[in-house]
Amino acid sequence: MASTQGAAKVLVASNRGPVSYTVAADGSLNAKRGGGGLVSGLSAIGSDADALWVCSALSDGDREAVRRGVAGAGRGGVRMLDIPAEVHSDAYNGIANSVLWFVHHMLYQTPLEPVFDAEFRRRWASYETYNRAFAEALAEEAAPGAAVVVQDYHLTLVPGMLRELRPDLRIGHFSHTPWAPPEYFRMLPDDVAGQVLRGMLGADRLGFLTRRWADAFEACCDRFAGGLGGTRVGVHGLGADADFLRARSREADVVERMTALKGEIGAAPDGSARRTIVRVDRTELSKNIARGLLAYRQLLDDHPEWRERVTHVAFAYPSRQDLAVYRDYTAEVQRLAEEINSRYGTPGWTPVVLHVEDDFARSLAAYRLADVALVNPIRDGMNLVAKEVPVVSDEGCALVLSREAGAFEELGEDAIAVNPYDVVGTARALHEALSMGPEERAERSKRLAASATALPPAQWFLDQLHALEEGDAGQSA
The missing domain is CATH 3.40.50.2000 (Glycogen Phosphorylase B;)
Structure with missing residues (x-):
């Protein structure tokens, strides 16, 4: 006592x-x-x-x-x-983020890990x-x-x-x-x-x-x-904080970032606006950014008509870079983006616009520009990005959503569901989302926003x- x-x-x-x-x-x-x-x-x-x-x-x-x-x-x-x-590092990095997080998100490569040895016991004591x-x-x-x-x-x-x-x-x-x-x-x-x-x-x-x-x-x-x-x-x-997000997304720094992003995205060869597939994540292993990029590559292979007409705006903000496995994952995300740009890019088109420096105003700018939001985690407690993009998107967006995200329980009816491991299926879902008519997209987005804000913070x-x-x-x- x-x-x-x-x-x-x-x-x-x-x-x-x-x-x-x-x-x-x-x-x-x-x-x-x-x-x-x-x-x-x-x-x-x-x-x-x-x-x-x-x-x-x-x-x-x-x-x-x-x-x-x-x-x-x-x-x-x-x-x-x-x-x-040292106690905090053992508890936070050694146990919470390297063991409990991996267990709950089912991330282990079990032939090699986990190994619960004497070092694990020392960290558990911390x-x-x-x-x-x-x-x-x-x-x-x-x-x-x-x-x-x-x-x-x-x-x-x-x-x-x-x-x-x-x-x-x-x-x-x-x-x-x-x-x-x-x-x-x-x-x-x-x-x-x-x-x-x-x-x-x-x-x-x-x-x-x-x-x-x-x-x-x-x-x-x-x-x-x-x-x-x-x-x-x-x-x-x-839920998402609709009042805060809508007000913040109209501030001057966000408008400035929108102008810059539009410049990076550019226009299609016929002068029309390019479609945008937006994702905003930390480079957290469970977020499945790498398979998202592979799915986008598959889309460009399966549907060459989208080449030069769509841009994947991918924000992958650093997370837990003091852990080697996260540094390696971040490097792989950057490698895939560079590979796609090298393989498909043209002088007037960068297929993947990748940013790795955390910038909340730029994230909100991307939300506003999104035609499609890609949220494909392997496993996620909720995933607020899935709830935030429909609230902020200017023209309404289609949501491609992993069935393993907690948000799927509330948003699945109006999203396009994907198996996060199925790259071909995710590419198919991206094509469906990009092909969705503006009226249906706006209606779905409206319903998604209502569900997403049902229980504000x-x-x-x-x-x-x-x-x-x-x-x-x-x-x-």
């Missing part, structure tokens, strides 16, 4: 917080506020709600802010934890230490009976640890990723799989993005943990909070 109790009545815990710090040349600290559903959600509950965000110090600037007392003691509604950098630091901070800061909402696969052990320290709290956990089916989840060492499930089941309530992921979790519990116990499970399909968070607060405080798995 924690020796002290704080005053916070609503607490959020996540690896990344709502603010980040940098140290200026003169030694002063500069703070940059983040965005996203959680930030919107906390602001929606009001400043008088005694809310606190517990997160990890991720940069030298963050750690300096903690040392100066700016971010280490709940000031401004944020408490950053200065967890040793993951435990990392989770314990969060649990202890939450226990210290939470008021009696407070509501705590823990976020994602980085912190699967926190609910169980926190339950032991503060049985009075109402504890929730939300998973932003898919959940692996039992046959894949059991790849984890038995004791580690048990720890993950018991950690999650320390919560009163667990949230998932789709019913499919919730069902997979329940199946794992039935198989390996004797059921859910007293833990409740709910589904909250995070602020309401998504508040729905979870209300569902947690309606349950019995202190309920234990």
Whole structure:
């Protein structure tokens, strides 16, 4: 039991917080506020709600802010934890992103990986230490009976640890990723799989993005943990923030990027506007960018009539470049784009316009120009790009959507479905999307936008909070 109790009545815990710090040349600290559903959600509950965000110090600037007392003691509604950098690296890169992410997205090349050796065990001990630091901070800061909402696969052990320290709290956990089916989840060492499930089941309530992921979790519990116990499970399909996206996409920097992109895309030989296939992703292994490029190449082979009449605008923003497998994947994406441009390009046409520098304004510009949005992940918890493009697209867009994206559950009826592994099938879907008449495209896009914005970020968070607060405080798995 924690020796002290704080005053916070609503607490959020996540690896990344709502603010980040940098140290200026003169030694002063500069703070940059983040965005996203959680930030919107906390602001929606009001400043008088005694809310606190517990997160990890991720940069030298963050750690300096903690040392100066700016971010280490709940000031401004944020408490950053200065967890040793090597512990954080082991937990975040060594376990969360290299093991749990791979399991839930079913990414392993199983003839060679995973290998759960002594090094894995050392990193797992760091993951435990990392989770314990969060649990202890939450226990210290939470008021009696407070509501705590823990976020994602980085912190699967926190609910169980926190339950032991503060049985009075109402504890929730939300998973932003898919959940692996039992046959894949059991790849984890038995004791580690048990720890993950018991950690999650320390919560009163667990949230998932789709019913499919919730069902997979329940199946794992039935198989390996004797059921859910007293833990409740709910589904909250995070939607796009339509008001923000529409307003932001009309700002001057986005209009400027649109002009530049139109220049890169150019016009067809007959002077008409070229059609655009747009994708915006991080170079994350699960996003399937490489097969998307292969499908576009197949389209140009199968339907030469599209040559010089269509451009693939592909934004592949760097992700986890400190992991070699991600660096290799990014290099392969660039190689494929160069190969397609070399093979099919003409003096007046660049088939693939590839950008790898993160630029949100340019992403919104591409959304507005999209005739077709290509979203073909191998496996994805939700995929907000699939929801954002129809909201922003100027003329309406056709959506080519993987059936393995969480968003397919809500958008599949008005999208063109693809098997993400089937390059020929995806090329066929791209042709269908490009051939779609403007009226049908606009109608589909309108319906997609309505579905995509059904649960905007602020309401998504508040729905979870209300569902947690309606349950019995202190309920234990």
